[in-house]
């Protein structure tokens with residue numbers, strides 16, 4: 064288990080650019096070492112800004128995108144193509160511009176897909192897909208998480224049942240405090256299988272959550288660890304109460 068490290072960037076734009084450069088490097092290094100890379104994407108504004116910065120990076124195509132497996136840390140359980148889905152936004156910000164192997168883009172099912180509105184079945188199917196790489200989940204090279212103002216990550220919320228789940232890798236989330244109410248999320252256990260876990264937090268609205276999670280508050284953002292590295296990527300406003 065890796066102890067949390069912090070890197071503080073000047074502002075949101077520098078945070079996105081620095082995180083994008085770091086992501087490209089991690090993916091290139093993983094492919095050099097193991098021939099492929101697994102990355103877990105996050106929704107939210109900081110996650111989206113990172114994807115846009117990767118799209119704009121001159122170094123973007125140093126990554127062999129055909130040998131990258133992309134996963135999601137969580138997804139809003141909405142119809143395919145809904146603008147509120149993390150997948151929809153990721154495709155718009157970056158993925159549609161990349162030569163990815165479609166079979167390596169592991170989407171959490173929409174609410175109008177093969178499982179219909181059965182979010183439990185959709186979550187179970189994702190758990191099965193994660194297990195298709197030889198263990199419960201792949202050893203993700205990097206797993207990115209936005210941080211909510213309440214200290215949530217993925218769709219694991221303080222005091223909410225999903226945060227307490229200790230079994231399994233992908234779960235259904237209902238009555239999410241953050242709309243929309245129905246989601247699919249990786250569990251803390253699945254998140255902890257990642258070599259590197261990065262927490263992205265920008266803006267003054269995250270300062271309390273950052274201070275609490277890095278302090279002694281029991282928050283999902285403070286509970287996650289990578290097996291090799293746990294890295295908080297912050298801007299000065301989000302780090303202002305540390």
Ligand SMILES: O=C(O)[C@H](O)[C@@H](O)[C@H](O)[C@H](O)COP(=O)(O)O
Nearest residue numbers: 106107108109209210211216217
């Ligand atoms: O599906 C989601 O809503 C996200 O995955 C969620 O976990 C997000 O990352 C945080 O809520 C931070 O979002 P912001 O960066 O927009 O505050």
